[in-house]
Amino acid sequence: MNDTFFIKKNCDRCNSEIKVRTMSWFTNETICIECSIAETEIKRRLPDNGKNYEGCGYLPKIEEVLS
Ligand SMILES: [Zn+2]
Secondary structure: OOOOOOOOOOOOOOOOEEOEEEHHHHHHHHEEEHHHHHHHHHHOOOOOHHHHHOOOOOOOHHHHHOO
């Protein structure tokens, strides 16, 4: 967890106002709940629920992972 986690008011990914603050699974970004839900959907489709992708620094593209 980085120092700016509790200070940020906007999502690092979509820049909308953060109401529910979460950490990205894949990167060190602070993201909103909508982006978190999108990540959960990506994780769900990855092998082992994306376990091997924690903190990988990018959003895996499902099409590439599964091809
Ligand atoms: Zn967002």
